[in-house]
Structure formats: C-alpha cells, structure tokens
Amino acid sequence: xxxxxxxxxxxxxxxxxxxxxxxxxxxxxxxxxxxxxxxxxxxxxxxxxxxxxxxxxxxxxxxxxxxxxxxxxxxxxxxxxxxxxxxxxxxxxxxxxxxxxxxxxxxxxxxxxxxxxxxxxxxxxxxxxxxxxxxxxxxxxxxxxxxxxxxxxxxxxxxxxxxxxxxxxxxxxxxxxxxxxxxxxxxxxxxxxxxxxxxxxxxxxxxxxxxxxxxxxxxxxxxxxxxxxxxxxxxxxxxxxxxxxxxxxxxxxxxxxxxxxxxxxxxxxxxxxxxxxxxxxxxxxxxxxxxxxxxxxxxxxxxxxxxxxxxxxxxxxxxxxxxxxxxx
Amino acid sequence: xxxxxxxxxxxxxxxxxxxxxxxxxxxxxxxxxxxxxxxxxxxxxxxxxxxxxxxxxxxxxxxxxxxxxxxxxxxxxxxxxxxxxxxxxxxxxxxxxxxxxxxxxxxxxxxxxxxxxxxxxxxxxxxxxxxxxxxxxxxxxxxxxxxxxxxxxxxxxxxxxxxxxxxxxxxxxxxxxxxxxxxxxxxxxxxxxxxxxxxxxxxxxxxxxxxxxxxxxxxxxxxxxxxxxxxxxxxxxxxxxxxxxxxxxxxxxxxxxxxxxxxxxxxxxxxxxxxxxxxxxxxxxxxxxxxxxxxxxxxxxxxxxxxxxxxxxxxxxxxxxxxxxxxxxxxxxxxxxxxxxxxxxxxxxxxxxxxxxxxxxxxxxxxxxxxxxxxxxxxxxxxxxxxxxxxxxxxxxxxxxxxxxxxxxxxxxxxxxxxxxxxxxxxxxxxxxxxxxxxxxxxxxxxxxxxxxxxxxxxxxxxxxxxxxxxxxxxxxxxxxxxxxxxxxxxxxxxxxxxxxxxxxxxxxx
Amino acid sequence: xxxxxxxxxxxxxxxxxxxxxxxxxxxxxxxxxxxxxxxxxxxxxxxxxxxxxxxxxxxxxxxxxxxxxxxxxxxxxxxxxxxxxxxxxxxxxxxxxxxxxxxxxxxxxxxxxxxxxxxxxxxxxxxxxxxxxxxxxxxxxxxxxxxxxxxxxxxx
Numbered sequence: 001x002x003x004x005x006x007x008x009x010x011x012x013x014x015x016x017x018x019x020x021x022x023x024x025x026x027x028x029x030x031x032x033x034x035x036x037x038x039x040x041x042x043x044x045x046x047x048x049x050x051x052x053x054x055x056x057x058x059x060x061x062x063x064x065x066x067x068x069x070x071x072x073x074x075x076x077x078x079x080x081x082x083x084x085x086x087x088x089x090x091x092x093x094x095x096x097x098x099x100x101x102x103x104x105x106x107x108x109x110x111x112x113x114x115x116x117x118x119x120x121x122x123x124x125x126x127x128x129x130x131x132x133x134x135x136x137x138x139x140x141x142x143x144x145x146x147x148x149x150x151x152x153x154x155x156x157x158x159x160x161x162x163x164x165x166x167x168x169x170x171x172x173x174x175x176x177x178x179x180x181x182x183x184x185x186x187x188x189x190x191x192x193x194x195x196x197x198x199x200x201x202x203x204x205x206x207x208x209x210x211x212x213x214x215x216x217x218x219x220x221x222x223x224x225x226x227x228x229x230x231x232x233x234x235x236x237x238x239x240x241x242x243x244x245x246x247x248x249x250x251x252x253x254x255x256x257x258x259x260x261x262x263x264x265x266x267x268x269x270x271x272x273x274x275x276x277x278x279x280x281x282x283x284x285x286x287x288x289x290x291x292x293x294x295x296x297x298x299x300x301x302x303x304x305x306x307x308x309x310x311x312x313x314x315x316x317x318x319x320x321x322x323x324x325x326x327x328x
Numbered sequence: 329x330x331x332x333x334x335x336x337x338x339x340x341x342x343x344x345x346x347x348x349x350x351x352x353x354x355x356x357x358x359x360x361x362x363x364x365x366x367x368x369x370x371x372x373x374x375x376x377x378x379x380x381x382x383x384x385x386x387x388x389x390x391x392x393x394x395x396x397x398x399x400x401x402x403x404x405x406x407x408x409x410x411x412x413x414x415x416x417x418x419x420x421x422x423x424x425x426x427x428x429x430x431x432x433x434x435x436x437x438x439x440x441x442x443x444x445x446x447x448x449x450x451x452x453x454x455x456x457x458x459x460x461x462x463x464x465x466x467x468x469x470x471x472x473x474x475x476x477x478x479x480x481x482x483x484x485x486x487x488x489x490x491x492x493x494x495x496x497x498x499x500x501x502x503x504x505x506x507x508x509x510x511x512x513x514x515x516x517x518x519x520x521x522x523x524x525x526x527x528x529x530x531x532x533x534x535x536x537x538x539x540x541x542x543x544x545x546x547x548x549x550x551x552x553x554x555x556x557x558x559x560x561x562x563x564x565x566x567x568x569x570x571x572x573x574x575x576x577x578x579x580x581x582x583x584x585x586x587x588x589x590x591x592x593x594x595x596x597x598x599x600x601x602x603x604x605x606x607x608x609x610x611x612x613x614x615x616x617x618x619x620x621x622x623x624x625x626x627x628x629x630x631x632x633x634x635x636x637x638x639x640x641x642x643x644x645x646x647x648x649x650x651x652x653x654x655x656x657x658x659x660x661x662x663x664x665x666x667x668x669x670x671x672x673x674x675x676x677x678x679x680x681x682x683x684x685x686x687x688x689x690x691x692x693x694x695x696x697x698x699x700x701x702x703x704x705x706x707x708x709x710x711x712x713x714x715x716x717x718x719x720x721x722x723x724x725x726x727x728x729x730x731x732x733x734x735x736x737x738x739x740x741x742x743x744x745x746x747x748x749x750x751x752x753x754x755x756x757x758x759x760x761x762x763x764x765x766x767x768x769x770x771x772x773x774x775x776x777x778x779x780x781x782x783x784x785x786x787x788x789x790x791x792x793x794x795x796x797x798x799x800x801x802x803x804x805x806x807x808x809x810x811x812x813x814x815x816x817x818x819x820x821x822x823x824x825x826x827x828x829x830x831x832x833x834x835x836x837x838x
Numbered sequence: 839x840x841x842x843x844x845x846x847x848x849x850x851x852x853x854x855x856x857x858x859x860x861x862x863x864x865x866x867x868x869x870x871x872x873x874x875x876x877x878x879x880x881x882x883x884x885x886x887x888x889x890x891x892x893x894x895x896x897x898x899x900x901x902x903x904x905x906x907x908x909x910x911x912x913x914x915x916x917x918x919x920x921x922x923x924x925x926x927x928x929x930x931x932x933x934x935x936x937x938x939x940x941x942x943x944x945x946x947x948x949x950x951x952x953x954x955x956x957x958x959x960x961x962x963x964x965x966x967x968x969x970x971x972x973x974x975x976x977x978x979x980x981x982x983x984x985x986x987x988x989x990x991x992x993x994x
Contacts, residue, residue, distance in 0.1 A: 375983040375985065495898040495902070499892065499896065502891060503892075505885075506863055506888060506889070506892075509884075515881070518870075520866075520867075521863065521870070547923060551919040551920050552918075552919055552920045554919060724954050726951060726967055726971070728950060729947040729951045729954070732946070733946060736927065736931065737939070737979070746931060746934060746935055753924065753928065765849060783885075786884055787884065
C-alpha cells in the first residue's frame with residue numbers, strides 16, 4: 001500500500017515538473033544559460049564558443065556564461081551536460097574528440113552521445129598539412145615524391161598517438177602509400193608551431209586556421225587540405241579531392257548540444273538564438289580575422305552528420321587496429 | 329621589434345588616464361589573486377575573459393599586464409608572512425622569507441622581495457622590448473631533447489639542494505611525478521593509474537595540488553600548534569616602520585648588481601622557453617645563486633640573497649613568456665596561454681604580423697608591464713607593506729578560516745568540480761604528513777608540474793631518435809643541459825661537502 | 839608518546855606506507871600495459887622508471903632512519919585538531935553543492951574559528967565573523983567575477 005502511495009506521489013511530481021517545463025518553453029530563457037567548454041580557457045574551441053555565446057547573449061534577456069571544465073580529453077565537462085536537467089539551460093561544446101575518441105576509448109564511464117541533443121554545428125575545420133616556407137618542397141607533389149624516396153624519414157607532427165590528427169595522417173598513408181616519422185605534440189597548437197619553426201618537425205598536421213597568422217606572415221606554407229573545396233581564406237592551398245585522392249576529406253568541428261530530453265521547442269529556441277548569432281556580421285568578421293571557418297548545420301542535420309562521422313571513424317580505427325597499425 | 333616610434337606611441341597611449349587606470353586596477357586584482365593562497369593570476373585573467381570581450385582591447389591587455397606582474401610578485405607576501413606561497417612561483421621565497429619572518433625580520437624579507445621583483449620585472453620588460461626577435465631564435469634552438477635535459481636538470485638540482493634530506497627530497501619528487509601520471513596518458517587517449525576508480529580518469533588538477541600542499545597543509549599544521557605562541561611578539565610588529573621595509577644600499581651591494589642582472593637573464597630566458605614558467609625561473613635562479621654564493625650556508629635559514637634571486641627571476645619571466653606568445657602564438661607559461669585567449673577572443677591572432685601591422689595595440693601592453701614593475705609595484709608596496717606584515721596579528725582562527733574557505737572555494741572555481749575539492753583536501757593531508765616527516769613539499773609540487781613535461785619530452789625524444797635514447801647525448805642542446813647538471817652536481821655535492829654535513833642547517837620543516 | 843624506543847620509529851612506518859603505495863603503483867602499471875610494446879615504449883615505461891628509483895630511495899631512507907635524533911615524534915594528542923579540521927573540511931566539501939555555498943561556508947568558517955580558538959568566545963561573535971567572511975568571498979566571486987557558486991536548491 002505504502003509503495004503505491006509513493007509511486008503516485010512520484011507520478012504527480014513528474015507530471016508537475018513536465019508541466020513546469022512546458023510552461024518554460026514559451027518564454028525560454030528565464031534564467032542564465034550555462035555553457036560548458038570541456039577545454040582550458042584560452043584555446044581555440046574556447047574562443048569560438050565564448051565569442052558566439054557572447055553575441056547570442058545579446059538577443060535574450062538573460063546571460064550565457066561559460067565554464068571551462070577540463071579532464072578526460074573533453075569527456076569530463078561534457079559528462080556534466082549529459083547529466084544536467086533536461087531544460088536546455090546547460091549546453092556544451094562538442095568537438096571531434098567528444099564524438100569519436102572519448103566514446104571509442106570509453107574514457108569516461110557513463111559517457112554516451114545518446115544523452116545529448118545536438119543543437120547545431122557552428123564551425124568546421126578541414127585537416128591540413130603545413131610546412132615551413134623555406135622547406136625544400138614547394139608543393140604536395142614534391143613533398144610526396146620526397147616522402148616516397150625516403151620512407152619514414154620525413155617527420156610529421158600530430159597531436160597525440162591515436163588522436164584525430166594522427167588518424168588523419170594514417171588515412172593519408174593508407175590512400176597515398178607514403179610513410180612518415182610521426183612526432184606527437186599533445187600540448188596544443190603552440191607546441192606544434194614551435195616544433196615546425198625550430199625545424200624539429202618537417203611538417204605538421206593541423207588546420208590552416210590554427211596556423212593562419214604564420215601563413216599570412218610568410219613563415220609557414222599550407223601544403224594541402226583534407227577538403228573537397230578550397231578554403232575561402234587560403235585559396236592557393238590545394239586539397240586532396242582535386243588532386244584525385246579519394247576518402248581524404250576529414251576535419252574537426254564545434255557542435256553545440258544540450259541534455260537529451262529537452263523539449264523540442266526549447267531546442268528550437270536555442271537553435272534560433274545561435275543561428276542569429278552565427279549569421280551576424282560580428283561573428284563572421286571575427287571568424288574571418290582569426291582564420292576560423294564558420295559553417296552552419298541546424299538541428300535537423302547536425303545529429304546525422306555527427307553520427308556519420310562517428311561511424312566512419314570507428315570503422316577506420318577498427319581497420320587500423322586489425323591491420324596492426326595502432327593498438328586498441 | 330626595434331620599432332622605437334611604435335614604443336613611444338605605445339607609452340603615449342598608455343599615459344592616457346582612461347587606459348593607464350586599467351594597469352592600476354589590474355595590478356590590484358593581480359596582487360590580491362597572487363597573494364591569496366588558492367587564487368592565481370592565471371585564474372584572475374581566466375575569470376576576466378568574459379569581461380575583456382566587452383572592453384576595449386588595449387585596455388584589457390593593459391589590465392592583464394598589471395595582473396600578470398602583480399600576481400607573480402605578490403605571491404611573495406603570503407609566502408613570507410604565513411609560509412603559504414600565494415603563487416607557486418613564490419615557493420623558494422617561502423623557504424627563505426618565512427625563516428626571516430620568524431626571526432622578526434619579515435619587513436626586510438618583504439622589502440627585498442619587492443625590490444627584486446621591481447628590478448626583475450623592469451629588466452624583463454626591457455629585454456622584451458629590445459631583444460625579443462633574437463631571444464625567440466635562441467629559444468627555438470632548444471628542441472625536444474634539450475627540453476628533456478633542462479627539466480631533468482631542474483629536477484636533479486632541486487633534489488640536490490635539499491642538502492640533509494636529499495633522499496627524502498627525491499621521494500617527494502617521485503611522488504609528485506607519480507600523482508601527475510594519474511588520468512589520461514599524455515601521448516595516447518588511454519586511461520592509466522586509475523586504480524579501478526573511474527572518477528580518477530579526470531586526473532588531478534594542478535590547482536588542487538598547489539592549494540592542498542601549500543594552503544591546506546599549513547592550515548593543518550597550524551591547527552596542531554594552536555597552543556604555541558606567535559613567533560613574533562606584537563611589540564616587534566608595532567615597532568616596524570615603513571623605512572624598515574626599504575632594502576639598504578649595503579644589503580643590495582652584498583647581494584651584488586651582477587646577481588640581480590644574472591637572475592633577470594635566467595628568468596627572462598626561462599620565460600622565453602615555452603613550457604617552463606615562473607616556478608622554474610625562480611627555482612633555477614635560486615639554485616644558481618646558491619651555487620655561486622659566498623654564504624651558501626645561509627640558504628634555508630633566511631637568505632636575502634636567495635629571496636632576491638628567486639623574486640628577480642620570476643618577475644623577469646613575465647617579459648620573457650610574452651615573447652614567444654606574441655611573435656609566434658606559442659605561450660611561454662600558463663598565464664600567457666590564457667592571455668592568448670584574450671587576444672583571440674578579441675579578434676587578434678598573435679603572430680609575426682601582429683607585431684608589425686598592429687603594433688599600436690601591443691605597445692601600450694609593454695608600457696603597462698614596465699610601469700607596473702617600475703612604478704606601481706614600489707608605490708603600492710610602500711603604501712601597503714605595514715599591513716602585509718600585520719597579517720600575522722589577525723586572530724588566527726579568523727585568518728585560517730578565511731584562508732581555508734578561499735582556498736577550497738578557489739579549487740571549485742578553477743575546476744567546477746567537487747571531486748577536485750576533495751583532491752585538494754587529500755593533498756593537504758598527504759603534504760601534512762610529509763612535512764611532519766621532514767619531506768620537502770616544494771619538490772613534490774615541482775615533480776607534479778614538471779613530471780608530465782619530462783615524460784612528454786622523453787617519449788617524443790625517443791620518437792625523434794627512432795627509439796634510441798642516444799639522442800639525448802648527441803643533440804647539442806641536450807648535451808648543454810646535461811653538462812650543466814654535472815657542473816651543478818660538482819658544486820653542490822663535491823666542492824662544498826662541508827656545508828652538507830653541518831648540522832646548523834635545521835631545515836625549515838615543522 | 840610511544841614508549842617502544844626500539845630501533846624502529848615512525849619514520850620507518852612512513853617508509854613502509856610509501857613502499858606499499860609504490861608497489862600498488864607498479865601492479866597498476868603492469869595491469870595497464872607492459873613497459874615496452876612492439877619495440878616501443880608504452881604509457882607505463884616512464885612511470886615504471888620512476889617507481890624503480892622510488893624503491894631505491896625508500897630503501898635509502900629506511901636504512902638511514904635508525905639513529906635519527908631529530909625525528910619529530912608525532913604524538914597522537916597533537917593530531918587531534920588537524921584531524922578535526924580534516925573532518926570538518928570533508929563535511930564542507932560534501933555539503934557544498936547540496937546546501938549551497940552560503941550555508942555550508944558559514945558553518946565551515948564557524949567550525950574552523952572554533953577549532954582555532956584558545957579562549958572560549960561568544961557564539962554570536964563567531965557567527966558574525968563567519969557570515970562576514972562568507973559574504974565577502976561571495977561578493978568577490980559572484981558579483982565581481984560573475985562566477986556562479988552553488989546555491990541551495992540550485993540545479994548546478
């Protein structure tokens with residue numbers, strides 16, 4: 001008898017809370033929105049999310065504030081998003097690692113993309129390879145020829161072993177048949193810039209945006225991009241697609257997502273808020289100046305896109321493991 | 329960057345009151361964050377990030393410079409007065425300064441720390457303005473194997489200067505390195521040393537370790553010694569006058585101008601080397617001062633020379649760390665990493681072009697750094713110094729309750745994690761027992777900070793050498809630091825074995 | 839005070855604890871991966887080198903601790919208050935998110951002031967200080983730096 005009472009009370013509370021959420025949605029947001037960046041403050045993803053949320057904040061009556069929660073690659077911070085209330089007041093920034101590496105390596109127990117509702121994709125950055133301006137190779141063909149002649153002699157810096165850029169390099173190896181000496185620089189893009197400029201690494205796997213100032217200054221040259229069309233900011237850098245290589249379109253992105261179970265109209269409102277911010281001149285100008293490629297995918301497309309990326313990458317990683325190229 | 333016009337223009341912009349005022353505001357914020365255990369200048373700038381977005385970029389950079397300079401300097405205040413370094417870069421100052429404080433010479437110690445910070449900060453900034461293109465080139469000559477040996481040098485030397493308790497110093501260092509390995513491997517996405525606890529995947533945050541080993545352990549030690557009287561009587565405190573804080577010409581002479589300059593150079597170049605940072609700058613300079621000192625037996629018992637060396641270097645580091653950040657977008661330490669974020673969020677991309685095309689935005693920043701060190705620092709010190717020293721006369725319950733709360737809430741604010749708050753406490757307890765057993769905690773922290781770098785450089789060095797460790801002996805940059813290690817070993821262990829045996833060196837422990 | 843003034847002292851006990859920790863660490867390392875995999879150093883190679891050095895130094899400290907004169911005898915009476923501080927801090931951290939910053943901090947500050955006091959003070963005065971300190975810290979974070987501290991009933 002008692003337990004039945006308890007159950008009925010729970011049901012009433014659930015009903016009431018549903019009701020309160022429903023009443024929320026009409027005038028969402030009524031309180032400040034918490035945005036979790038799973039990386040340290042000062043990084044590239046941090047900047048993108050801070051800038052867009054600062055612009056988005058102007059169109060709503062409340063504030064959007066950023067909290068940097070680091071750890072477990074990007075897993076620890078995003079785990080908070082997964083376990084927040086399903087009311088749309090907690091959102092998080094997801095990148096390649098959050099979609100592929102963290103779930104694949106099961107780095108954070110209980111981490112699952114099923115627990116989030118993706119709102120939109122705001123930037124996309126194709127993978128790229130850069131060399132010093134004074135490097136002996138003027139273009140990809142010369143670079144590839146040199147690599148073919150001296151397998152495993154030319155060194156390429158990546159982020160970490162088994163991380164995004166390393167996997168991209170392995171994919172390049174697979175398609176082109178080339179082999180490189182791999183140098184891991186897990187400490188972020190600063191470390192990679194240093195390695196390239198000091199001559200420790202011959203080439204670096206990165207995105208052109210990360211090296212934009214050095215490219216514009218004529219210190220570094222973009223060799224090739226892993227895209228299917230030319231980067232509007234670096235039109236002289238070719239891509240694999242146009243050189244006739246298949247399957248070498250890869251990159252990272254920033255996706256905003258909230259907790260799963262958030263009512264659809266709240267998600268739609270969030271999408272609208274970020275859509276407006278994304279399409280503002282302020283954001284576009286900022287992106288242009290800092291070498292970020294602003295791209296938009298709305299709620300309808302973003303989940304399919306992310307899941308497709310995840311599926312492709314999982315498949316590729318499994319193949320690399322089966323071939324004995326990397327360890328599980 | 330020998331752009332004299334630009335620099336002058338920068339100073340003119342800076343002396344516009346609406347810009348210059350931000351340097352003072354920044355300095356005050358930085359001084360507060362630097363002095364309070366558990367708060368650092370890195371956190372201050374990170375917390376101000378959202379605000380800088382709505383501010384004018386020149387003003388926000390000027391403010392950040394004030395924070396940076398003040399945050400590094402003011403760590404020495406709490407280090408000296410209550411033996412809790414407000415910032416990790418003041419670790420070495422705590423060792424010497426607090427000994428002086430206990431002997432009633434706290435004013436002297438604070439004065440020398442401020443004076444040295446002023447000199448170091450000024451020389452560091454001047455070097456930043458004058459030689460940065462060359463210093464970057466020099467820094468780029470130190471590659472992965474060289475950095476490995478540099479870190480190894482630092483760790484070996486910090487163990488060696490523990491004199492009587494070298495083995496214990498080594499154990500504490502190893503413990504620090506081991507704790508830092510908990511979490512995700514540096515090179516691969518692989519969880520390690522979680523001992524079956526899933527939550528340990530997130531690793532141990534450096535803030536938790538700093539706050540735990542310094543603030544919480546001191547709190548525990550103090551709570552165990554409540555019956556003990558204040559080391560300094562209130563009479564002594566009330567007799568202290570402003571002039572007691574000003575270093576005398578004689579003392580400065582005995583420390584030697586060359587020492588100040590050398591410490592500035594060490595600090596500046598440690599800053600230019602990406603990754604090393606303020607605690608390393610202070611430490612290397614301290615070790616070098618000890619190596620070349622005429623009175624090495626004073627070290628550990630309250631050496632003004634030691635304070636001067638450490639404080640000069642950590643403030644000179646500020647100018648240095650900015651060099652690679654501005655010229656190539658490579659941050660020199662944690663603060664400049666956040667500073668990079670300030671630039672990027674405001675639509676500036678640090679790089680060679682920033683230094684040429686947008687120099688008018690950067691020059692006021694240099695002016696702010698220089699004025700912070702040369703003018704604001706001594707003035708605020710002169711005005712506030714008597715209050716610094718009176719910290720100890722605050723009711724101890726209130727003092728330590730405030731410190732404990734700020735420290736623990738600080739660990740929450742920097743990580744937003746209750747788990748990291750718990751880690752803070754655990755480190756407090758570990759450090760408490762280590763200190764009770766005369767294990768040095770400074771080496772624990774250095775091990776924790778430098779351990780992951782050492783491993784990183786080691787593993788990448790092996791990749792560079794196709795798996796062979798010979799690369800650490802064949803690379804000239806690496807060889808240089810290995811030879812330096814041997815030289816320090818010779819001076820600290822063989823040439824001066826007398827000091828080591830002397831019992832008069834009662835370690836600061838307790 | 840320990841009356842067992844034999845050869846072994848508290849310093850040895852400490853070495854034993856360190857030894858156990860180090861051994862657990864080594865076991866954990868081998869559970870993750872062997873130090874060398876496929877001719878390359880693995881994620882446990884470097885940590886195992888450190889453990890190896892650790893064993894040597896622990897042994898060194900252990901065998902030189904016999905005739906130590908200046909071992910600080912940590913009697914258990916001295917540990918009362920530190921233990922109390924630790925306990926109070928555990929409560930504080932546990933309650934921090936549940937009852938929010940303000941209530942938990944006031945309780946915590948009050949407790950620490952009470953632990954540190956030598957002469958008994960008026961409870962109201964202590965409470966007054968606790969509230970003042972908690973409010974100052976609150977203003978610093980919430981108002982000046984716009985950081986959200988946990989609140990009672992908040993959904994942080």
